[in-house]
Amino acid sequence: MSAVDDVAAAAAGIAGFPPAFSTGEFDRRLGGVRRAMEEQGLELLLLFTPENVTYLTGYETIGYSSFLCLMVPLEDEPQLVIRDMELEVAAATTWLTRFVTVGDTDDAIATTAAAVGRLAPTGGRIGVEETSPFLTARRWRRLTEQLGSTVDGSGLVERMRRIKSDEELALIRDACGLAVDGMAAAVAATAVGETENAVAAAAFAAMVGGGSDFLAADPIVTSGPRASVAHTTFANRRVVDGDAVLIELGACRRRYFGALMRTVAVGAGPARLPELALALDEALDAAVAAIAPGRTCGDVDRACRERIEAAGLGNWFRKRTGYSVGVAFAPDWGEGHIVSLRAGDETPLEPGMTFHIPPAVRLPGETVYGVSETVVVTADGCEVLTAFDRELRR
Numbered sequence: 001m002s003a004v005d006d007v008a009a010a011a012a013g014i015a016g017f018p019p020a021f022s023t024g025e026f027d028r029r030l031g032g033v034r035r036a037m038e039e040q041g042l043e044l045l046l047l048f049t050p051e052n053v054t055y056l057t058g059y060e061t062i063g064y065s066s067f068l069c070l071m072v073p074l075e076d077e078p079q080l081v082i083r084d085m086e087l088e089v090a091a092a093t094t095w096l097t098r099f100v101t102v103g104d105t106d107d108a109i110a111t112t113a114a115a116v117g118r119l120a121p122t123g124g125r126i127g128v129e130e131t132s133p134f135l136t137a138r139r140w141r142r143l144t145e146q147l148g149s150t151v152d153g154s155g156l157v158e159r160m161r162r163i164k165s166d167e168e169l170a171l172i173r174d175a176c177g178l179a180v181d182g183m184a185a186a187v188a189a190t191a192v193g194e195t196e197n198a199v200a201a202a203a204f205a206a207m208v209g210g211g212s213d214f215l216a217a218d219p220i221v222t223s224g225p226r227a228s229v230a231h232t233t234f235a236n237r238r239v240v241d242g243d244a245v246l247i248e249l250g251a252c253r254r255r256y257f258g259a260l261m262r263t264v265a266v267g268a269g270p271a272r273l274p275e276l277a278l279a280l281d282e283a284l285d286a287a288v289a290a291i292a293p294g295r296t297c298g299d300v301d302r303a304c305r306e307r308i309e310a311a312g313l314g315n316w317f318r319k320r321t322g323y324s325v326g327v328a329f330a331p332d333w334g335e336g337h338i339v340s341l342r343a344g345d346e347t348p349l350e351p352g353m354t355f356h357i358p359p360a361v362r363l364p365g366e367t368v369y370g371v372s373e374t375v376v377v378t379a380d381g382c383e384v385l386t387a388f389d390r391e392l393r394r
Helices: 003-012 023-039 050-057 084-093 108-119 137-147 156-161 166-189 196-209 224-228 273-289 297-310
Strands: 044-047 068-073 079-083 099-102 126-128 220-223 244-253 256-265 322-324 354-357 360-363 367-370 373-377 382-384
Touching (some): 003 099, 023 050, 023 068, 044 050, 044 108, 050 068, 050 156, 068 108, 079 108, 099 108, 108 137, 166 196, 166 244, 166 256, 166 373, 220 224, 224 360, 224 367, 256 273, 256 367, 256 373, 273 297, 273 367, 273 373, 273 382
Parallel strands (some): 044 126
Antiparallel strands (some): 044 068, 068 079, 220 244, 322 354, 354 373, 360 367
């Protein structure tokens, strides 16, 4: 055995790293990807996206931004090319037994190309996950230069990830429960004189203290006029009487997420908040009611958007209605690149798809109302996984 094999074997025996899924679940996923490879005539598939690597192997690490490449052959065991420091965590959290390591002064691309040559020596078609954010243009160019002819192998894993299995749904349900706990704590902490940071800390403590794994994004908490600016979060502002406080959370179980958004009125809240709340609550309910197998993503978006436009707020709703949620690492808890509920999208809904649906309207400098649920498509409709009070006043 090599030194790598010795270290991997030792790390694989360390207690405290139970597998996230059954052997049968991993076999199902790998089998589906291999069938897609056969359809494209691929001998080998090279994956660089952490979520896709985790989906197929169980890999869980905070060092996912280091170089990694999962080499998936049609028949042999996949092999993971990783930074040397990541060897132990890869061996402890995955079902894999074969690893190739890269030192911090080594050429990762040259090491990967050499490993590909050993695993696929016949000169067959090699697919490269060209859409991965972790495969830079420079690395892709150098890799293809060293391997010769390659083809785009993007999307093969994502095709599998769209539909969640029962084991995946169990984790998403757990994550949704933790998001609800975090929201309850955040709402309870919202009070005149408290900072946005204190509200966020209460949510974080409830989620992580309750069993959430490390998050893909911090809790979003914004108040007053700041809340009308999208994609900002806590900044030590103190809550004052009359504020609206926007809270959005994503909790995690074994890299699977459930998300939840609510708006809290402090005192009477802003003058237009009841008007916004009525329109957005109706829009969310319409979106949920439109979900069923055979409907399309565009159908759901249209149901939501029509309610918002009917209330005269269409100019302020400049986004998709929702997005898939599942396995994720920072900086995003969503899978919107796989499936989104957006205008004109003809993707059919199927049982097992999971979505976060967060309609929100922001009136710049004035106020905001946002509300959401995480849902799963069922055989005959839709199930809401994050039921939590929407009539929130402090």
